[in-house]
Amino acid sequence: MIRFTQTSKRYEGGYDALSNISFHIEPGEMAFVTGHSGAGKSTLLKLIALLERPTRGQVLVNGQNLSRIKRRQIPYFRRNIGIIFQDHQLLFDRTVFDNVALPLIIAGYTRAEIGRRVRAALDKVGLLGKEKKYPITLSGGEQQRVGIARAVVHKPLLLLADEPTGNLDPDLSREIMHIFREFSQVGVTVLVASHDLELIREMQTRQIILHQGQLADDGSGVEYGQ
Amino acid sequence: MVNEATSRRNREGASSTGRPGLLTLINSYFVRHAQTLFYSLGQLLRAPFSMLMTAAVIGIALALPAGMHQLLQNAQLLSGKLDDATQISLFLKKAVTEQQARELTHKLGNMPEIGRVRLITREQALEEFKQNAGFGDALRALDENPLPHVIVINPALQHTDAAAGRKLLERLQGMIQVDAAQLDVEWIKRLYAILEIIKRGVWILAALLGMAVLLVVGNTIRLAIQNRRDEIVVIKLIGGTDAFIRRPFLYTGFWYGLFGALIAFTLVNIALYLLSDPVRQLGELYHNPVSLTRMNLETSAYLLGAGILLGLGGSWLAVGRHLRDIEPR
Numbered sequence: 001m002i003r004f005t006q007t008s009k010r011y012e013g014g015y016d017a018l019s020n021i022s023f024h025i026e027p028g029e030m031a032f033v034t035g036h037s038g039a040g041k042s043t044l045l046k047l048i049a050l051l052e053r054p055t056r057g058q059v060l061v062n063g064q065n066l067s068r069i070k071r072r073q074i075p076y077f078r079r080n081i082g083i084i085f086q087d088h089q090l091l092f093d094r095t096v097f098d099n100v101a102l103p104l105i106i107a108g109y110t111r112a113e114i115g116r117r118v119r120a121a122l123d124k125v126g127l128l129g130k131e132k133k134y135p136i137t138l139s140g141g142e143q144q145r146v147g148i149a150r151a152v153v154h155k156p157l158l159l160l161a162d163e164p165t166g167n168l169d170p171d172l173s174r175e176i177m178h179i180f181r182e183f184s185q186v187g188v189t190v191l192v193a194s195h196d197l198e199l200i201r202e203m204q205t206r207q208i209i210l211h212q213g214q215l216a217d218d219g220s221g222v223e224y225g226q
Numbered sequence: 227m228v229n230e231a232t233s234r235r236n237r238e239g240a241s242s243t244g245r246p247g248l249l250t251l252i253n254s255y256f257v258r259h260a261q262t263l264f265y266s267l268g269q270l271l272r273a274p275f276s277m278l279m280t281a282a283v284i285g286i287a288l289a290l291p292a293g294m295h296q297l298l299q300n301a302q303l304l305s306g307k308l309d310d311a312t313q314i315s316l317f318l319k320k321a322v323t324e325q326q327a328r329e330l331t332h333k334l335g336n337m338p339e340i341g342r343v344r345l346i347t348r349e350q351a352l353e354e355f356k357q358n359a360g361f362g363d364a365l366r367a368l369d370e371n372p373l374p375h376v377i378v379i380n381p382a383l384q385h386t387d388a389a390a391g392r393k394l395l396e397r398l399q400g401m402i403q404v405d406a407a408q409l410d411v412e413w414i415k416r417l418y419a420i421l422e423i424i425k426r427g428v429w430i431l432a433a434l435l436g437m438a439v440l441l442v443v444g445n446t447i448r449l450a451i452q453n454r455r456d457e458i459v460v461i462k463l464i465g466g467t468d469a470f471i472r473r474p475f476l477y478t479g480f481w482y483g484l485f486g487a488l489i490a491f492t493l494v495n496i497a498l499y500l501l502s503d504p505v506r507q508l509g510e511l512y513h514n515p516v517s518l519t520r521m522n523l524e525t526s527a528y529l530l531g532a533g534i535l536l537g538l539g540g541s542w543l544a545v546g547r548h549l550r551d552i553e554p555r
Contacts, residue, residue, distance in 0.1 A: 049463075051554055072468075079465035089460050106466045108254040150464070 001027040001158060001189040002048060007057030009043050017043040018213045020057070025191065025206075027157070030184035032200050033193040035210035041193035044210070045160050048191070049083055050074050062157055079107055082151030086163035088143045090135040096122070096146050097131035103154040121153040125179060141172035148179060152188070159183055161192040165199065173199055259473070266477035280446050281482055284533065285489025287439050291432035292521075292529050293494045298425055299525075300518050314391070316377040316398055317406045324348075327375040330403055334379060339394050341382040348373045374405060436536055439486065443479050443540025450478060451548045459554045468549060475545045476538060483537020487530045494521060494529075 002025040009018040018040045025031050033041045046052040047059050050066055059066045062080060069077050090099050100121055104114045122128045125145040135143050144164060151159060161180065165173035177192075177199060184190045194200060200207060209217040270277045318327055324347055331345040346354075351373045356366075381394055391409050399407045451458070461471055502518045509516035521529070 051463075075462070075465045075467040075470075077465075078463065081465075083463055089456075089463065091457050091460060102461065103464045105258075106461065106464065106470055108251050108258065110250055110254060 001025050001029070001062060002191065003060040004044075004047075005058050005060075007047065007054045007059055009040075009047060009052060010055045016213050018047075018054075018210075021210075021215050022057075023208055023215065023218055025189060027189055028184060028187045029206065030181060030190040031192070031206040031208055032203070033191065033208045033210065034195060034197065034200060035216070037195065038212075039210040040213045041195075041210060042162055044208075045083075045162050045191070045193050048158075049081055049160060050077060075106075079103070079154065080157050082154070082156040082159045084144075084147050084151045084159070084161040084164045086166040088135070088147040090143060090146055090150075092134065092136050094134075095131065096127065096133050096135060096138070099135065099146055100131075100149045100153050103150060107154060117153055118149075121149040124152070124182075125149045141168055141175070144168065144172075144176060145179070148176070152183060157189060159188050159190045161190070161194075163194055164192060165194065165196055170199070174202070177203055262473045263477050263480075266474045267481055269474070270478060270481055277482075277485070280442065281485035281489055283442050284439050284482060284486025284537070285493060287435040287442070288486055288490035288529065288533055288536075289493040289497075291428055291435055292490055292525070293497050294424075294428045294431065296494060296498065296519075296521055296525065298421065298428055301421055301424075303519065304516060314379040314381065314395060314398065315408045316379060316404050317408075318375040318377065318403050319405045320374060322375060322403045324375065326403065327377070330401075331377050334377065334398075339382055339390070340379055342380040344378045346376045346378060348375050351376060436532070439483075439533075439536040440540040440543065443482050443537050444544040446482065447475050447479055447541040447544035448548055450475060451544065451552070455552055458549070458552045462552070463554045471549060472545050475549075476541050479537040479539075479541025479544075480534055481537070482541075483533040483535065484530065486537065487533025490533065491521065491526060491529055 002023075004021045004023050007018060007021045008016065010016050021040075021044070033044055035041055043052060047054055047066075048061055050069060053067070061077075064077070066077075091102075097118055100118045101114050104117060109117070118131070119128060122131055125148050127142060127145055127149065130138065130142070135146060138146065148164075151161075159180070164180075165176050168176065173196060180190050180192060181203070207217070207219065208215065318330070322330075327345055327347065331343050334340055335343045348371050352371050355373070379398070381391060395407050395409045398404060458471055498518050498520055505516060505518050
């Protein structure tokens with residue numbers, strides 16, 4: 001589903017965010033990207049979502065070579081991905097329903113279909129009944145779950161999450177991670193960037209560990225724990 | 227990979243109907259346009275005061291050239307009536323009797339260069355003077371009528387140009403019964419020249435103010451884009467195309483243009499209403515019933531069209547310049 005081949009990213013000014021990274025994530029797999037802040041976790045996710053382009057090497061997502069995707073085609077590519085952010089990136093002047101419906105409106109679904117799917121997505125994250133509320137009235141954990149509902153409402157093949165539990169207490173973080181696991185169990189590929197090592201160890205999932213832009217380790221959580 | 231994806235979706239079961247079909251897409255395209263149109267109107271009406279301020283600036287900028295154009299059209303209508311007044315007045319000698327004057331009038335009427343002739347006898351002229359000019363008493367003090375017979379001649383249409391007019395004038399002046407002949411054409415030509423200058427001026431003014439409207443709308447939309455920066459970033463992140471992001475801003479420009487044009491339309495008609503009374507009074511002084519014409523359907527349509535186009539154009543400029551700068555990081 002995701003394949004990095006000797007991929008490097010150097011930012012202007014000569015800073016190497018990623019150097020010579022290669023790995024492969026199977027469809028339906030769930031994996032963590034870990035490492036200290038500044039290790040290149042966010043850059044790695046940005047390369048997959050085409051928020052950045054690699055300086056060298058290539059990135060394949062769902063069989064597509066991203067270097068062949070032109071600027072105009074990026075929106076259509078991103079519709080296959082669900083992205084979750086640490087700061088939720090919700091629109092605070094719209095209701096929960098309207099926030100979650102946004103990807104469907106963009107893709108041109110009918111009204112009835114939008115209503116059905118939004119309610120299904122909200123049900124999955126346990127927020128059914130809060131659809132008319134505004135995000136500002138929700139707790140941090142609830143806001144993050146709205147962000148997750150928005151990321152999965154159009155049934156993407158791939159789910160990317162950048163520090164999704166950064167601002168949440170351990171219980172809520174665990175809850176969020178279990179939601180991700182459920183998605184991976186129905187076939188969605190899930191890639192989570194996080195430095196919450198304790199929680200990651202608990203999840204016993206594959207970890208791609210970055211250290212100063214290089215691949216330090218790539219293995220199962222069990223191995224890592226030992 | 228594609229097959230994998232499809233089979234995976236099939237595994238997910240009947241609940242997934244997949245992506246919307248082509249017909250749905252076409253249908254929802256129009257629905258979405260209509261929704262965006264009214265959504266952007268709703269957004270504007272949330273802050274009606276600031277919306278009205280901007281629309282009023284646009285309205286005033288459009289009202290100036292539109293109003294001047296309307297006044298100019300009235301002036302042209304008026305000068306069209308004056309065109310008819312390209313006429314020669316023949317003042318006959320004192321010795322000419324009324325009978326002779328009538329014969330001469332008849333004779334002149336048959337000349338091919340002459341369109342219409344009208345005799346004003348000295349008695350008629352005196353009556354008119356007494357009634358209108360206000361110095362009836364002074365005239366009554368006179369022993370005899372000091373006025374001559376006058377024949378008013380309108381040259382035939384093909385002889386209205388200056389050269390032909392002068393030639394006809396010379397011929398008439400040579401006639402034995404004629405004391406003096408007077409051609410009133412020069413000042414009309416000057417009036418036309420002045421009107422032409424004003425017309426050009428109105429166009430220049432319209433172009434300048436049109437640019438001002440473009441900039442006002444452009445700047446307003448630029449601020450709107452900045453205010454909704456976060457929203458644009460989010461929409462770009464979840465796969466919104468540039469067209470999708472552009473649309474509400476373009477429609478906002480459309481509404482500004484439309485409301486501006488409507489305000490301009492109202493302002494011009496109020497101005498015409500305020501001017502109509504004095505103009506009517508002026509016309510009465512000249513024995514010439516004139517009234518200001520209101521904006522006709524065509525002019526109004528042009529005004530609305532110009533407002534909408536300028537609104538769309540201004541927002542297009544702003545959107546083109548500033549949307550590209552906003553990219554998710």
